[in-house]
Amino acid sequence: MSISEQQEACFVCQKHKGQLALPGGIIYEDELIFASHHIPEDGPTSYLGWLIVEPKRHFPGLVEQTEEEAKASGLLIARLSRALKVCTEAEHIYAFVLGHHVPHLHIHLLPRYPGTPRDYWGVRVPEWPDAPQGDAQHIALLCERVRDYLTTDEEGPSFNFPD
Template sequence: MSEKCFICDKHRGKINTSGITIYEDDYVYVGHIDSNDQLKYIGHIMIDLKRHVPTLGDMTMEEASAFGIIMAKISAALMKLDGVEHVYALVSGNSVPHLHMHLVARYINTPKKYWGPMAVYDWEDAPRGDENEVIELCNRLKIYLEGH
């Protein structure tokens, strides 16, 4: 772990995020992303690599396998459980040099002008909820993963 890293601090318990842990193993941690909004966009999930590395190319094959499998499972769960027609996947690393992937749900009937991993946030009718609704989604995803 790095001493000056947002994600490492999150894993140490120094930073609170929305919802609950959706999944965790030796390699990855999965949770709902936090936002400063009172009503959060429901379905913005983040997969963190536990080991502090900056990019996809820095992963071991074991980490890459765990990362890819959980990405596919979470995406499938969102699509089966919550009326999601597409899941955007984004790895940037520009502001936080610790490998993490954003999975952002795009719901059925999202107008085309709001398609895109961050554009969905601008849709006034996008599914939003409070902390309890985020926790409900996390629990649904967690239960789905336990069965698959």
């Protein structure tokens, strides 16, 4: 498969082209990076606050990043983590790179909610049966709050959001 065919078939590239319905819309986008909420997979809801940060360019992992991409995603991950912690009242924010399915780098950011049993800490947080789940409406509200927090955060310069 050629590189252009791989990009054509890539779920993440399709998302960046606007070919997938995104609950909550785009949280952040510039020429290098893209952030949005996780899309519900097995039903109408998803673990609330599960954000995904992706480079715009199609490549599989952390290793292939340029310095510019690494700086951009590192800064966005830090700011999104702060926003997520405040907006969800999480006790901790996880960041994971797994890459078991889609060969386009994507960094998962997940809040760990207070009261999460120790057995569900780490990559299993979304499996906790009592974890907050969001439907499209809840996800949209949370994404709005995260965007608001990012644009008004006085600790750093405001993000430039797409119109």
